[in-house]
Amino acid sequence: MLADLPKVRKFVWPHEDDPKERLLLDPIPQDEMNSRMLKPMLKASPGYWLTVAILATIVAVCLFGYWFYMVRWGMGVAGIRRPVGWGMFIATFVFWIGISHSGTFVSAILRVFNAEYRRPITRASELMTTFSLACAGLFPFIHLGRAWTVYFMVPMPNQRQLWTNFQSPLAWDLIAITTYLIGSTLYVYLPMIPDLAMTRDRMTGWRRTIYKYLSLGWRGLEYEWHYLHVAIKIFAFAIIPVMFSVHTIVSWDFAMSMQVGWHSSIFGPYFVTGAIFSGVSAVISVLLVVRKTMGLGYFLRQEHFDALAKLVLVFSLAWTYFFFNDYLVEWYGGGWVGHQLLTLQARGPVAPLWYAMLFFNIAVPALTLWNKRVRRSPIALFLITIGINIGMYLERYIIIPGFLQRNRLPFDWGAYNPQPVELSIAIGTLAFFSLLYLLASKVVPLIPVWEVLEGQLSHTRRRIGKTVVTSVAELE
Amino acid sequence: MAEQKQGHRWTMVIDLDKCTGCQACVVACHAENNVPTVGPETVSMGRAQHWIRIERYWEGEYPDVRARFIPILCQQCGHAPCEPVCPVFASYHSDAENLNIQVYNRCIGTRYCANNCPYVARAYNWFDPYFPEPLNEQLNPDVTVRYRGVMEKCTFCIQRIKRGQDQAAAEARSLHDGDVTPACAQSCPTEAIVFGDLNDPQSRVAELAKSRRGFKLLEDLGTDPAVIYLKGGASHAG
Amino acid sequence: MPKKMVLMGLFTDVMPTAEALDGLRLLGVREEDMNIMTGVPHSAKMLGRPKLAEFPWISVFGALTGLLIGLALTFGTQWLYPIRVGGRPFTAIPTSLVIIYECTMLGLLVSTFLSFLWRCAFPSTRPQYYDPSINNGRICLLCNFDMRLEPQIRQVMAQHGAERVFEPQRRPL
Secondary structure: OHHHOOOOOOOOOOOOOOHHHOHHHOOOOHHHHHHHHHHHHHOOOHHHHHHHHHHHHHHHHHHHHHHHHHHHHOHHHOOOOOOOOOOHHHHHHHHHHHHOHHHHHHHHHHHHOOOHHHHHHHHHHHHHHHHHHHHHHHHHHHOOOOHHHHHHHOOOOOOOOOOOOOOOHHHHHHHHHHHHHHHHHHHHHOOHHHHHHHHHHHOOHHHHHHHHHHOOOOOOEHHHHHHHHHHHHHHHHHHHHHHHHHHHHHHHHHHOOOOOOOOOOOHHHHHHHHHHHHHHHHHHHHHHHHHHHHOOOOOOOHHHHHHHHHHHHHHHHHHHHHHHHHHHHHHHHOOHHHHHHHHHHHHOOOHHHHHHHHHHHHHHHHHHOOOHHHHOOHHHHHHHHHHHHHHHHHHHHHHHHHHHOOOOOHHHOOOOOOOHHHHHHHHHHHHHHHHHHHHHHHHOOOOOHHHHHHHHHHEEEEEEOOEEEEEEOOOO | OOOOOOOOOEEEEEEOOOOOOOOHHHHHHHHHHOOOOOOHHHHHOOOOOOOEEEEEEEEOOOOOOEEEEEEEEOOOOOOOOOOOOOOOOOEEEEOOOOEEEEOOOOOOOOOHHHHHOOOOOOEEOOOOOOOOOOHHHOOOOOOOOOOOOOEEOOOOOHHHHHHHHHHHHHOOOOOOOOOOOOHHHHHOOOOOEEEEEOOOOOOHHHHHHOOOOEEOOOHHHOOOOOEEEEOOOOOOOO | OOOEEEEEEEEOOHHHHHHHHHHHHHOOOOHHHEEEEOOOOOOHHHHOOOOOOOOOHHHHHHHHHHHHHHHHHHHHHHHHOOOEOOOOOOOOHHHHHHHHHHHHHHHHHHHHHHHHHHHOOOOOOOOEOOOHHHHHOOEEEEEEEEHHHHHHHHHHHHHOOOOEEEOOOOEOO
């Protein structure tokens, strides 16, 4: 009779991942690891040089060429007009500041939370921060009507006894972005010193001289490691509030104004969340390319992209939360001008962009990134993360020139039509970022080998009951 | 030279019941302040370069269509939103004259002030100004010609205010009402625009400011504008 | 003054190194005369060395300097050369806090970096005692001692499994 009972389907636990799949459980001799990192740095294929040449040409023509053309003839060659005083330039500026949150999130926040999967990706993403800040830093020059007088903004004693207006959000931008640029450059440099010393030891000739100076005379003494750890720890904790404050301050360029749709108290957290969302997505995009082209498959494994993709899903949900907050509040209690803006987004000329933004930022991540197979597929991840960055660029485009098209005096409403200059300069900065990254990848070891080794030292496998689990030691 | 006990509060009263929308004020402002004419293509792009503009709204259905006009210029706000956002102090407040000052050679051209003005009162020099012959011989020597990349706006003809003050000082007297007339007020055929010092109890603006027809544009924003509009009865010109 | 000499021992693992250090201590070598160089950070506890722990005073002073600079920029410049904007007071605490905060953080970060450089005496281009095999898993024990102890020191190092024990030369890095 027991045999007549319906058979219960046996539930099978998902099989445990092969420990050898995990970087920190797959140690190789240190010498071998160093070679794997240095090999792609020492050889440069013709494809590499061709890419560098193309990017350099794009930078020269699209970025600097068009920029000087605009400086010579005036801002009128761009599409900005009354009442849309800020257009694609500022949207691209905010986009690059957003990407800059990539590195700090991975190398600071994940470090503070002891997320071990951050070990091989910290430097590659922190370099993204530095270079995207360099690109963002160009735009305060580019969008000025009189770019040659940009030094008026710098607080320094002068003959006219004129200082900066520190009540202006643009002055806050200057100080905040400078702080973040200096901070993140130092923060990418500090953990790089032991790896630069390792590189120095394996180079000869003029290369060795460069690394000798860059590594400052590092020998790996105990006190050197100790002071390095202390400095990195302080930096990691300190740069997180700086990162939050920088994008908050950039969002305050809009929130502090009286423009309808901009004057919102949610812009601070909204923009910071959007920045981390777009930054972590950009990290995935760039690292997938780096892994393929530099053969760093030993260091950058499925587990890393899987973990980052989960983060992207979380931030997509967080971004959706803030977006809906902003939208619903305006929809419900906003004035008639606010409603004009909502109509503009849903049915006006920017509607296709708005729907595309919702598709890339909300629909795609929610529908795909929960699935493990998608998260472990490089092609899928690459397309999804590029889509997310397109969506985030569209978000800035809609908020900045989009909202400026409507105000309280209907006689003064106007449409914004971007011109070739603006598109060209935006593409030029993308090429500039890529060029800087390509050049850096040959000079700087992209993987912090000592941090990977430290991680491998702390990871062991141990038996609990009938199973074997991974155990992580606290080394400090 | 007699110093006034308190500074001036330059105020403009515009009577919308008298305004015919003739645009004489617009043209006079161009002539007085060296404002370039930018051409029809530029204007259709949304880059009209007027310091004062007549905004016209159509109301109603045929045959009861009415046009309503309102001349809008820089309101010289007491709490000007354009001032705190300028990073280089190119737009600041003069406490003595209660005017919003624009300093052309300090402006670096960020255009934040224009974005923040709820009256869209500011005009930007998108290109270098071009004065076709013989307009280049008609430039006012009291006013700078602005270069490309610089923001400009109505100044309440501050050069005329200064000349009036210099004249009064030379004659060792204080300013009287009517000593200072901006170009727009001077050229208005219906005398719809009246200008003067609100702190002078004998001035025409002080009298008109008490009118029950008075209102200020977008007053609820708290910008404290120095321009008072008068609107009461209906008229063909709205 | 007894003549001093330097010996370098290369070990392959942490525990033998720590035990060698114990042995050297028994021979009377002082802590500051022994140095460990590694390619992977090992903490003082792992090596059985006294812990280096000090409060980062320089970072705090750097942050304070930044704070003062922030105060000078926001309150100082408007106090000295006041310009009225927006019908507001010349100095406002909410807006000034933004600049003060950023300047404080910049001071903290830059001073932390400079204190790291100062404590490690970087940058240094003088010839130093060093062996590049620490990049290949070796742990280097550098010992400075009285010449007369040389045979005992060599014996302690060999006893604890040193791969190589030799007298190093200062070499440019």
